[in-house]
Amino acid sequence: MNAYQEFKIIGSRPVRPDGLDKVTGRARYGADLNMQGQLYGHVVRSPHAHAVIQSIDCSKALAIEGVLAVMTGDDLVKPGNEMLGSGEGAMALKDVVPMVMSQGKVLFHSQAVAAVAATTPALAAEAAKAIEVTYQVLPAVTDIHAALADGAPILHNDRFPDGYPEEPTNLATHISLTVGDPDAAFEKAEVVIEQTYSVPMCHQGYIEPHACVARVDAAGRVDLWCCTQGHFTVRQFTAAVAGIDLGKIKVTASEIGGGFGGKTTVYLEPLAVVLSKKAGRPVKMVMDRGDVFRATGPAPGAQTRVKLGATREGKLLAAEVDCLMDSGAYNGNPAGIPAFMATACYKLTDARSTGRSVYTNKPKIHAYRAPSIPQVTLGVELAMTELAAELGMDPIEFRLKNAVEEGDANMMGAPYHRIGLRECLEVARNHAHYKSAVAEGAGRGVAMGYWINAGMQSSATINVSSDGHVAVLTGSPDIGGSRASMALMAAEVLGIPFDHVHPQVVATDSVGHTDVTGGSRTTLATGQAVIQAAESCVAEMCRRAAAQWGVEPGVVAWSQGAAHYGEHTLTFEELAERAGGMGGPLTFSSSLTATSTSPGFAVHICDAEVDKETGRTTITRYTTIQDAGKAIHPDYVEGQMQGGAVQGIGWALNEEYLYNADGVLENPGFLDYRIPVASDLPYIDTVIVEIPNPLHPFGVKGVGEVPIVPPMPAIAEAVYQSTGVRFRDLPLNPPKIVAGLAGG
């Protein structure tokens, strides 16, 4: 039961408070701030994918007039086994430092090896060329299977996965989970299928490159501005990587030009801080687009083997999922999620799932929207569709028969509470899209998806002005309209107009600790902090009104933005105006580690038509159905559903990291790494299902990540239905389709 059953303003679609600055060009992003007297940093990057650094000579660069500082990996801390962050953002320091700058060994092409700060960008670039690095080049391996083969170049001779003997291997992690007795259950199955599927490495593809500007003053205090999904995380990681007291660092989050998980760590920030400390002047750094592709964390490619067993009537009896994921050069922990969540949509009492990750000479992978789930879901969902076809069942009917519901346990053993998967499937089955005839030559695919939805730490502060307007301060960078949601939630509780609420994302010194905008957690967790702070405000206003009227606070009721008792009324504006004489300024803070989480589910329907001559696939109709719990601002819920679906479409059809034999990325730009453009797509229809999260005051569940999960299997099935040829390895780009249709 939710604390709030009816809403006045939640669910409406006001214009977002930060919108005006964004359509007029005034909003300041990472590269849009300059500090007085700033220098420009430039990074020297490795031309080799695997090498030992023999020497770095910065003397010629330092001798150039206007070059004020140089640095190498020796200027960063030497990591031990420290862990950083929590939840989705948790990482070992030894996996963070080398993604900022290498220390002795280079494990991927374009890894940072040194950096320089100079008075102009052109001079910094020139000075970077004057830094002399000598390498002992080693053979590189970029393919996950080749990396596990005998005789493969070993990336780390000092890392051994749990449960393995201490012998050199590129296996990074191996996690296996079993519930029930899957082997016995497969024995009972009347129909068994087993197939292998693969998804390539891809990039989040945010349009804004990483950028920051840092100033270290003579007292060692750091003022850092950057584009990030979590400036508290930047503060922690920068402190740890650069070896600076965390309390001396203030981080201000700029507006952020996309992240999708990719901006939940640091790359340039510790470098700018170290260079600024050395030079005694601010240092600005902006990453080149090519380096964004080559040297920040992409999403892992993966191969997934899926074995399913069912009765003739279509009851799923057993599943076995084995997912092999690329980790890149360091441990990006991609394998746990497939092990724990591969079959999260299905009632299964007997299942085994395994996730393994492999070191390769590529940048360490990083979070990308529902990290690791789309990869394993391609296999699980497409296999389910293949199984349904084998059984002669409609794919939605098959899923309805086997979908998890309240009380079912997942692989982690925890029972689901009130979830909305069945409702999404029922909406899909009855949707006009699904009931429509498939066009001649086209095909249709359906798939569903799951994301756990994170909670983690959030804070909010509400300051009431004397005119009854309020500032809502949070530490959650607004990546897709969250300030509008925060303002709606505050306005709902306080009972004041939306445009009297002024939400802001403030610096690390101006609000309590807040974890990253990630894991689909911001509207849920930071929203809950806002709701709690607003409720404190209402409680205090009721106390003040009661004191004024000489009654017990408990008898004062709050509604319509005012305190009421009998004939007495004091409005929010009146209480705000008289605050000074009634107990002082009205300011309220709330912090929490959210435990109100509830997973998200979605069902997608895709129609696609394949041109059998050119191999080009056109998405002709696309419908997304998703349980949001409660949509606070439906425009931005739909926006997440549409944007995530289109990222999935890009991954399914075209996006792919292409490495040559030397481990050099061959398509590090938007021309050759082609993300979907407007003319590639139809409208993306959306249906928001609202099954309230009983643990959250407003029923919110979180919506950002699930939308990228179903597209790949839905599209792969639509392509099969259009062509009659089964493709199990993505992306389904024209050369692959043409070869497949030709029988190759």
Place this chain on the structure above:
Amino acid sequence: MNKPLNKMAVQATINGESTAFLCSPGQVLAEVLRDELDLIGTKIGCNTGDCGACSVLLEGRLVCSCLVLAAEVEGKSVQTVEGVADGGELHPVQQKLLEHGGLQCGICTPGVVIAAKALLEHNPDPTEEQARYWLAGNLCRCTGYDKIIRAVLDAAKTMREEAA
């Protein structure tokens, strides 16, 4: 002895105002707009003409300002996103993007505003397909383009009604 800085003086009309600036011969317009003139609404997403975030109108023509040398605009007119609203009044494209929720992170929005404005000056009644092809040079990673296209077609309708 100081090195010669080798800067060129350029005079152009930027957002309707006569403007002079200094630039290096190799500097691109996007960089000068941002760093010399503080017109930071023009964004740099790729510097290779692939993303469209730096779209501006040069003599009324849609260009990527990362592919134009700053020195090339001598004597010409440039319009950036900062020059699109008429004083306090938003252009219909800007207004409709807000009303439709046609932006999420907003980094592509200035380029979309400029490109859509150019489209509607060129074709006041575009079809959905024409709008999609015209805006194919403006990458947006957040929205899936749905609400952008709806906003642009709605802005076209508003402008036609205002003109009628």
